[in-house]
Amino acid sequence: xxxxxxxxxxxxxxxxxxxxxxxxxxxxxxxxxxxxxxxxxxxxxxxxxxxxxxxxxxxxxxxxxxxxxxxxxxxxxxxxxxxxxxxxxxxxxxxxxxxxxxxxxxxxxxxxxxxxxxxxxxxxxxxxxxxxxxxxxxxxxxxxx
Numbered sequence: 001x002x003x004x005x006x007x008x009x010x011x012x013x014x015x016x017x018x019x020x021x022x023x024x025x026x027x028x029x030x031x032x033x034x035x036x037x038x039x040x041x042x043x044x045x046x047x048x049x050x051x052x053x054x055x056x057x058x059x060x061x062x063x064x065x066x067x068x069x070x071x072x073x074x075x076x077x078x079x080x081x082x083x084x085x086x087x088x089x090x091x092x093x094x095x096x097x098x099x100x101x102x103x104x105x106x107x108x109x110x111x112x113x114x115x116x117x118x119x120x121x122x123x124x125x126x127x128x129x130x131x132x133x134x135x136x137x138x139x140x141x142x143x144x145x
Contacts, residue, residue, distance in 0.1 A: 006031075055104065055120050075101040079114060080121055080128050089114045 007028075020030065053059060056076045058069040075096060082092045089111040096109040103113055 054123070055117060056124055071101070072104075076117075076121065076124060077128055077133065079117060080125065083121065 023030070053066060056069055056072045057066040058072075060067040078096060078099065078101070079092055082095060087095075092114045093109040093111050096114070101109065103109060107113070
């Protein structure tokens with residue numbers, strides 16, 4: 001099998017028919033042409049501003065604000081409840097799955113996906129801790145102590 005030899009040339013002048021004919025006579029076959037030109041650079045347009053809606057919230061029907069997503073909030077409260085009781089993340093994931101909660105992607109909870117929720121729990125924690133639901137939920141803990 002013959003070996004292919006490739007050569008890349010940067011022409012110093014425009015290609016002529018005579019130049020192409022000469023190369024063809026030497027056994028070369030034209031396999032590609034690359035073009036370049038100078039253009040004015042337009043200012044970069046900023047991309048669309050997008051941000052994921054925080055877990056526990058959803059876009060309201062009027063599309064002008066966020067509102068509570070009741071099911072996701074229940075999952076957050078359960079996570080917080082178990083984490084406050086010092087439950088391992090594997091147990092938190094198991095309990096979420098047992099109670100039928102799923103991630104936003106519809107997958108089962110894993111210790112890793114619960115870990116990924118920790119920044120959101122820190123963010124929403126003060127609101128959860130000051131809710132009447134949280135107060136009612138934790139009364140049993142103080143009675144046991």
